[in-house]
Amino acid sequence: MNTSKFSIHAEDGIRFFGETTASVSHEIKNCLAIMNESAGLLQDLVMLSRKGKPLDPERIDRIAGQISGQIKRADAIVKNMNSFAHSTDVPEKSTDMGEILSLAMTLAQRSAANQGVSIRFAPPQEKIIAVTHPFFLMYAIRRCLDFSIKTIGPEKVVEVMMQAGEGNIEIVFRRIENPDDQNLKISFCEKLESMLEKLGGHLLFHDLPKGISLVLNRTHQK
Amino acid sequence: MRILLVDDEEELVSTLAERLSYRGLDTDWACSAKEALSKSGQQIYDIAVLDIKMPETDGFKLKRQLQENNPKMKFIFMTGHGSDNYYHIGSAETGREFYLVKPVNIDLLIDKLNEVLQKQGGV
Numbered sequence: 001m002n003t004s005k006f007s008i009h010a011e012d013g014i015r016f017f018g019e020t021t022a023s024v025s026h027e028i029k030n031c032l033a034i035m036n037e038s039a040g041l042l043q044d045l046v047m048l049s050r051k052g053k054p055l056d057p058e059r060i061d062r063i064a065g066q067i068s069g070q071i072k073r074a075d076a077i078v079k080n081m082n083s084f085a086h087s088t089d090v091p092e093k094s095t096d097m098g099e100i101l102s103l104a105m106t107l108a109q110r111s112a113a114n115q116g117v118s119i120r121f122a123p124p125q126e127k128i129i130a131v132t133h134p135f136f137l138m139y140a141i142r143r144c145l146d147f148s149i150k151t152i153g154p155e156k157v158v159e160v161m162m163q164a165g166e167g168n169i170e171i172v173f174r175r176i177e178n179p180d181d182q183n184l185k186i187s188f189c190e191k192l193e194s195m196l197e198k199l200g201g202h203l204l205f206h207d208l209p210k211g212i213s214l215v216l217n218r219t220h221q222k
Numbered sequence: 223m224r225i226l227l228v229d230d231e232e233e234l235v236s237t238l239a240e241r242l243s244y245r246g247l248d249t250d251w252a253c254s255a256k257e258a259l260s261k262s263g264q265q266i267y268d269i270a271v272l273d274i275k276m277p278e279t280d281g282f283k284l285k286r287q288l289q290e291n292n293p294k295m296k297f298i299f300m301t302g303h304g305s306d307n308y309y310h311i312g313s314a315e316t317g318r319e320f321y322l323v324k325p326v327n328i329d330l331l332i333d334k335l336n337e338v339l340q341k342q343g344g345v
Binding site: 025027033036048114 | 278
């Protein structure tokens with residue numbers, strides 16, 4: 001890989017890490033904000049009870065449930081963030097590909113929703129295990145999803161699935177394409193070129209229905 | 223003072239609205255831009271507290287749409303997203319003192335609600 005290709009993918013890889021952690025911290029802030037208001041509401045109700053308004057036990061129970069619900073939500077977000085952070089631990093390892101795709105989709109969910117797009121993700125029916133670099137794989141998945149969203153038509157749904165074939169593993173992104181956005185295709189391919197070289201894969205563009213496949217030349221380890 | 227809170231986190235806006243109402247503030251809430259626009263078409267709000275990042279829109283676009291319904295409406299932004307870019311846009315739209323980062327202290331929010339109405343021309 002030459003220096004300029006390396007710096008493109010190093011820069012964009014760092015950008016991807018930043019985008020993901022910013023989005024996760026935003027989600028956690030929302031959980032904290034809800035817990036903050038719920039705790040404040042409990043204090044308000046206690047204050048009102050001191051002034052003579054009776055405390056409703058059912059109401060207190062609901063507010064406590066709201067707080068514990070947000071703790072569970074924040075815990076799941078932090079767990080995903082932790083898995084994402086540890087995806088950089090080793091250059092390559094035996095990886096549950098469905099799990100990585102699922103994590104990448106979960107981390108992208110809010111960004112897609114903010115752009116008015118829904119992701120329909122179908123996990124693979126059986127475990128697909130292969131040796132890969134989890135961080136770079138998530139990066140390539142995210143950029144394929146970003147491209148799909150940027151070129152999406154009016155339906156605003158991206159379908160994502162994974163399948164293991166003979167000597168390869170394919171991640172498919174399907175959506176109705178906006179025909180005016182063909183130029184993005186060129187810059188998208190250029191940006192991913194060096195990354196795909198590193199991952200040992202390539203892109204396939206489908207016409208009917210419109211979509212992209214990220215194809216990894218990897219054997220599914222049974 | 224009639225307030226509209228807008229955030230896609232329903233538990234957040236509904237709870238915050240209830241807490242403001244206990245402090246004597248007439249507060250309504252909406253969980254989407256569409257709902258906020260519908261409510262502002264039916265009632266006059268003096269001030270809106272807007273989340274910046276919401277599905278399908280952002281607080282800055284929503285501010286402009288709400289201003290079409292009510293040009294006198296005042297605004298505060300409330301966000302969990304502390305990016306420099308949003309800070310600069312938010313500050314330019316309302317003044318940096320009216321760009322609040324979640325979680326927000328309710329007393330500070332009430333101070334800002336009073337301040338924005340005075341600073342931006344009053345009710």
